Amino acid sequence: MNFKKLSISFALLIFAIYAGLVLSIFYFFSAPLFLKIILSERTLFSIRLSLMAATMATALSVAFAVPSAYALSRFEFKGKDIIDTILEFPMIVSPAALGALLLIFFNTPLGGFVQKNTFQFVFAFAGIVLAQFVTTLGVATRLLKAALDEIPRRYEDVARTLGASPLSAFLTVTLPLARRGVLASVILTWAKALGEFGATIMVAGSMAMRTETLPVAIFMRLASADIDGTVVLILILVSVGFCILYAARLLAKGSCGA
Amino acid sequence: MLDLEKVTINTGGFTVRDVNLAVRPGVCHVIIGPTGCGKTTLLEAVVGLKTPEAGEIRLEGRPINNLPIERRGISYLPQDLALFPHLSVEENILYSLRLRKDKGGRLRELAMELADNLGITSLFRRSIHNLSGGERQRVALVRALATGSRYLLLDEPFSALHEAMKKDLWLLIADLKRRLGLCIVMVSHDMEETFFLGDVISVMIDGVIRQTGPKDDVYGQPKDIAVAEFFGIKNLFLVEAVKMQEGQAAVRCPDLNGEFIIPAGRFPDASSVSPGDSFTIGIRPENIMLIRAGLKGENQDNILKGDIREVFPRGPASAVLFAPDGSNKLIEIDIPDYAMKKLGVARGAAAVVSLKGEKIFIIF
Incomplete structure (x- = not known):
């Protein structure tokens, strides 16, 4: 077997591993129960909660990530390397540890003050959003920076000689040119938020019909040996995941400008 | 402005x-x-x-x-x-x-x-x-x-x-x-x-x-010299002022084994030049006239005798490398095609060239 065939075999093996895992759930799949579970109030609540939290967390992450990614992509400044490195922090540190860090913070006087004067985060919806925001912020910034790096700075320079302010040049030239990459980044950030589990369960806990996002629901149903329910929820997440990855891939194909 | x-x-x-x-x-x-x-x-x-x-x-x-x-x-x-x-x-x-x-x-x-x-x-x-x-x-x-x-x-x-x-x-x-x-x-x-x-x-x-x-x-x-070289001028030679007289300067050029007369107007400040002063002269290849040996053009100023070492055809004109007698330097000359034929310019042929004094530039 030559090297080309060997490498292709490994690529096919990766596909086989994931495809095998997904297909294995059909061993426990029960068609009559599928509709009943998916339309149950508890499942619909989980879906609604997950969609709302992931959307809000993504909006927050993108709002922070766009200007940060722009600064990291375009400017040289003190501490840039440290910030650039810390973007990987949520990927290196386990989400559970990140969630624990948040929980510890809210038990400090400052954390207490924040909770008292803003929102209740611990064991609450705001906690889910915050946990997802913290775990996705680094990824969102990294992805958006990559999208902005694709657009030559020269376009902004010329826009400014034509009378555009820095913000106007960004909004009328860079952002439209990077739109596909930005959209792909937003979708992937949203997908990561939707699948977030470790930090969410640490901060918001696992209360049925309160803080039960889809991943938390999978954990809870499996813990209570509800295999049918677990399989249905996994199928929902897998379907959403595949759709999102396909959309992001389509967008990324034309991410460089027009 | x-x-x-x-x-x-x-x-x-x-x-x-x-x-x-x-x-x-x-x-x-x-x-x-x-x-x-x-x-x-x-x-x-x-x-x-x-x-x-x-x-x-x-x-x-x-x-x-x-x-x-x-x-x-x-x-x-x-x-x-x-x-x-x-x-x-x-x-x-x-x-x-x-x-x-x-x-x-x-x-x-x-x-x-x-x-x-x-x-x-x-x-x-x-x-x-x-x-x-x-x-x-x-x-x-x-x-x-x-x-x-x-x-x-x-x-x-x-x-x-x-x-x-x-x-x-x-x-x-x-x-x-x-x-x-x-x-x-x-x-x-x-x-x-x-x-x-x-x-x-x-x-x-x-x-x-x-x-x-x-x-x-x-x-x-x-x-x-850097500017002259940027413009592709290779004809740059070190000379020594021999005599300054009204309206012109006589210079000796050991590089080319010859003496030349340069109008004073070509100097940025002719009055500051004294016999014995060294400086560089330059001339563009198109400002050098090639005269076939034996023709009456030989009585022109700044004449050098020698032979043609190389001819490089370059579209409407050719670059000719001329070696003055008794010198190891080469002078680059641009000659239009019609003149090439008329003068019968060929590698190894004897030739005479005239450096137009009013086209020589001075670099101190």
């Missing part, structure tokens, strides 16, 4: 030093120099893309060093043109109008008039991706001028075009300069382009402007 006074720009490992320039309205000032000499850096400092470390840039007497790019009122055409790929031709041209108040539609009228003059109105609906090289240049030019600015900076905008298209655009730029009274600063490394468009030329080498002046002066009298 655009003035640069002792402008120094440091870009990490490279410095553009002490640049002084004064560009008047209606003038095309070309900064020419080898690749990487700092021409683009200087242009970018004027636009505002780079910040000078020292010195002052003034536009109509007003210092602009600290003015944001968008408030300088200088149009800029970079080498890659940077047409916005997400906008149509029309949207590109009218981009600047979206950002400012256009009282009475004056700028829109100007943009449309320019587009019409440059023949791009029919391209308005097209995407930037579907334009030829020449069309892209025209669109970028109209977009830059549609701001209403009379100051136009061009960074080798024609370097990627083929010859015929380049020449069309040179004519266009020359016409726009005249009609709109533009003040143009252009960087180039193309001699033909420089001498076609430039009214004033600055030669930049290693971050320093070595010479500035009207194109004929810079071409005819390079100020130092």
Whole structure:
């Protein structure tokens, strides 16, 4: 077997591993129960909660990530390397540890003050959003920076000689040119938020019909040996995941400008 | 009027030093120099893309060093043109109008008039991706001028075009300069382009402007050896002044084993030259006359006898390398094709050349 065939075999093996895992759930799949579970109030609540939290967390992450990614992509400044490195922090540190860090913070006087004067985060919806925001912020910034790096700075320079302010040049030239990459980044950030589990369960806990996002629901149903329910929820997440990855891939194909 | 006074720009490992320039309205000032000499850096400092470390840039007497790019009122055409790929031709041209108040539609009228003059109105609906090289240049030019600015900076905008298209655009730029009274600063490394468009030329080498002046002066009298070499002049020889007399100087050139008479007017300051002083003389290859041995032309001034070592045909003219008798140096001579045939120039043939005294330039 030559090297080309060997490498292709490994690529096919990766596909086989994931495809095998997904297909294995059909061993426990029960068609009559599928509709009943998916339309149950508890499942619909989980879906609604997950969609709302992931959307809000993504909006927050993108709002922070766009200007940060722009600064990291375009400017040289003190501490840039440290910030650039810390973007990987949520990927290196386990989400559970990140969630624990948040929980510890809210038990400090400052954390207490924040909770008292803003929102209740611990064991609450705001906690889910915050946990997802913290775990996705680094990824969102990294992805958006990559999208902005694709657009030559020269376009902004010329826009400014034509009378555009820095913000106007960004909004009328860079952002439209990077739109596909930005959209792909937003979708992937949203997908990561939707699948977030470790930090969410640490901060918001696992209360049925309160803080039960889809991943938390999978954990809870499996813990209570509800295999049918677990399989249905996994199928929902897998379907959403595949759709999102396909959309992001389509967008990324034309991410460089027009 | 655009003035640069002792402008120094440091870009990490490279410095553009002490640049002084004064560009008047209606003038095309070309900064020419080898690749990487700092021409683009200087242009970018004027636009505002780079910040000078020292010195002052003034536009109509007003210092602009600290003015944001968008408030300088200088149009800029970079080498890659940077047409916005997400906008149509029309949207590109009218981009600047979206950002400012256009009282009475004056700028829109100007943009449309320019587009019409440059023949791009029919391209308005097209995407930037579907334009030829020449069309892209025209669109970028109209977009830059549609701001209403009379100051136009061009960074080798024609370097990627083929010859015929380049020449069309040179004519266009020359016409726009005249009609709109533009003040143009252009960087180039193309001699033909420089001498076609430039009214004033600055030669930049290693971050320093070595010479500035009207194109004929810079071409005819390079100020130092680096400038002469940049212009491709190989005929540079060390001489010693022998005698200074009224109206002319006699010099001895050991390199060429000869003595020459140079009109005093060719010296920047003839009165400061004394017998025994050493300096360099130079002469362009086209200013050397080749005379077939035995003809009456031999009684001309600054005559050297020798033989032809090499002949390099180069289109309408040939480069001939001539070796004077008793010298190990070669003189490069440009001879038009018709003269080549008439004189029977061939490798190894004996020949006589005359260095036109009034075309010799002096470098101290």
